Amino acid sequence: MAIVRHLQEQYQAFENVFLVPYPKDTVDITVDLRDNRRQIIASLTHTVAPGDILIRTIGAESHTPYETIQPAADPEHCIHIAYVAEGYTESQMDSFIEDCKTANEALFAHEPFKTLRSKFNIIAVKSPSHDSGTSEPSKGIWKNTALHSNFDTFYSDRYLTTLHLKDLHNWLAGTPYEHIIVLVNTDKYGGGGILNSYNLSMTKHSLFKPVVVHEFGHSFAGLGDEYAYGYEQIPMYPHDIEPWEPNLTTLVNFDSKWKDMVKKGTKIPTTFNETEKKMEKWNIGAYEPAGYSMHGVYRPFPDCRMRTNQNPEFCPVCRRAITRLIDFYTEKN
Ligand SMILES: [Zn+2]
Numbered sequence: 001m002a003i004v005r006h007l008q009e010q011y012q013a014f015e016n017v018f019l020v021p022y023p024k025d026t027v028d029i030t031v032d033l034r035d036n037r038r039q040i041i042a043s044l045t046h047t048v049a050p051g052d053i054l055i056r057t058i059g060a061e062s063h064t065p066y067e068t069i070q071p072a073a074d075p076e077h078c079i080h081i082a083y084v085a086e087g088y089t090e091s092q093m094d095s096f097i098e099d100c101k102t103a104n105e106a107l108f109a110h111e112p113f114k115t116l117r118s119k120f121n122i123i124a125v126k127s128p129s130h131d132s133g134t135s136e137p138s139k140g141i142w143k144n145t146a147l148h149s150n151f152d153t154f155y156s157d158r159y160l161t162t163l164h165l166k167d168l169h170n171w172l173a174g175t176p177y178e179h180i181i182v183l184v185n186t187d188k189y190g191g192g193g194i195l196n197s198y199n200l201s202m203t204k205h206s207l208f209k210p211v212v213v214h215e216f217g218h219s220f221a222g223l224g225d226e227y228a229y230g231y232e233q234i235p236m237y238p239h240d241i242e243p244w245e246p247n248l249t250t251l252v253n254f255d256s257k258w259k260d261m262v263k264k265g266t267k268i269p270t271t272f273n274e275t276e277k278k279m280e281k282w283n284i285g286a287y288e289p290a291g292y293s294m295h296g297v298y299r300p301f302p303d304c305r306m307r308t309n310q311n312p313e314f315c316p317v318c319r320r321a322i323t324r325l326i327d328f329y330t331e332k333n
Pocket residue numbers: 226247300301303304305306314315316317318
């Protein structure tokens with residue numbers, strides 16, 4: 001899901017949470033905010049002294065109850081994923097656990113997760129909500145839930161997010177986690193994924209499975225959206241700058257992307273024969289549209305989990321990017 005429109009420019013503050021190793025000595029931590037040309041537009045440096053009396057230790061004594069859905073083969077070299085309940089009351093936790101299992105089977109039906117499944121340790125964190133469901137501002141519905149999530153983020157009706165990141169991490173304190181999948185108990189279509197922050201998806205809609213996997217592509221691997229809205233151009237990727245997402249290119253620096261995977265003789269940019277239905281006959285190339293642009297931004301393959309909900313798998317370039325990241329996390333040095 002993309003941030004689809006900017007109604008007006010304005011300055012606002014959002015809370016955010018960054019996971020860092022607990023420092024042994026005083027350190028300066030700098031956070032830079034960059035625009036779509038990767039220029040720093042705001043910067044904040046915070047000094048962290050481990051002995052600071054205002055650092056509150058939570059999670060050591062008590063933590064939110066959780067169940068292990070899938071243990072990793074080697075707990076020392078694995079990736080920890082936590083599913084977090086949103087909009088499930090205490091009495092609906094059995095339904096949450098069922099939804100976690102459904103999401104998990106969908107994720108691990110996709111390569112390369114399928115082959116590398118044993119490298120993931122997965123837990124389900126039972127954070128209870130007072131109300132069932134989630135907020136829908138466009139209908140005037142506001143709920144009291146564990147993470148205070150809502151539809152209509154940036155006034156986009158299907159953009160479902162939470163801005164309460166401190167609450168999210170407080171629920172998780174004391175549990176093993178590096179990546180977060182928030183499951184929202186609603187039958188309305190929506191979701192969102194933010195790299196290294198969280199993946200959030202509805203659970204009671206028929207497209208739950210492809211959406212949760214697509215959003216995990218964003219939040220876990222930093223994959224970009226391989227689609228455009230025909231009716232609306234979003235200038236997220238300036239055409240003179242190579243995007244950082246591993247599955248998008250403006251051809252400014254194609255060498256840094258998947259050029260090595262393109263078969264000899266394939267024309268770049270590549271045109272796709274729309275009548276070719278057989279995936280085995282598809283070639284890796286550079287196809288428009290992608291990255292919310294009808295022109296000037298290219299994707300690697302005719303279709304992919306990062307392009308449509310119908311395609312059953314990630315394209316070869318996305319698969320390689322995910323594999324590289326799993327290796328990065330789990331390599332034994
Ligand atoms: Zn892809």
